[in-house]
Amino acid sequence: MPAFQEIRRVQHSADEMFELVADVERYHEFVPLCLRHAILSRESRPDGEILMTDMTVQCGLYRESYISRVALDRAKRRILVEASDGPLRELRTQWTFQPRAARSCEVGFYLHYELATPTLALLMGAILDVAFGRFVQAFERRADNVYGRRHKRSSCSPQKISVSFS
Secondary structure (H helix, E strand, C coil): CEEEEEEEEECCCHHHHHHHHHCHHHHHHCCCCEEEEEEEEEEEECCEEEEEEEEEEEECCEEEEEEEEEEEECCCCEEEEEECCCCEEEEEEEEEEEECCCCCEEEEEEEEEEECCHHHHHHHHHHHHHHHHCHHHHHHHHHHHHHCCCCCCCEECCEEEECCCC
């Protein structure tokens, strides 16, 4: 099952980055392959919010939609995304936002996924690997556009990792 992990220090606050990632309805403006991401329902809970979302992705002629459960935990500065329909047998994403020096934070991104069929994995696997590998960079560029560019370079430690779950 392919997996990605990246930790990137950005010159935006943890709260700013959390709000940017939580704003799923704007993803089509900057997230690779995303055509649309709509909120189907929103539930407030004592520990945060739960969103049910419908995301449509497109790569060339291939277009697919899938439903995700998005848990927004502002107190812990964590966003968890889980999907298991459409082209995905499984998708799990975790974002974390740790405050650092004045007006900066460390953004953690972890994702692992499995496509629904081996044929789809052959057709789309490499493309998804590239797109997922650029996610944090896309959000950092978006933050620069929304909040203003505050840096010349961020520090990061991107990795494609392999994970096996028993």
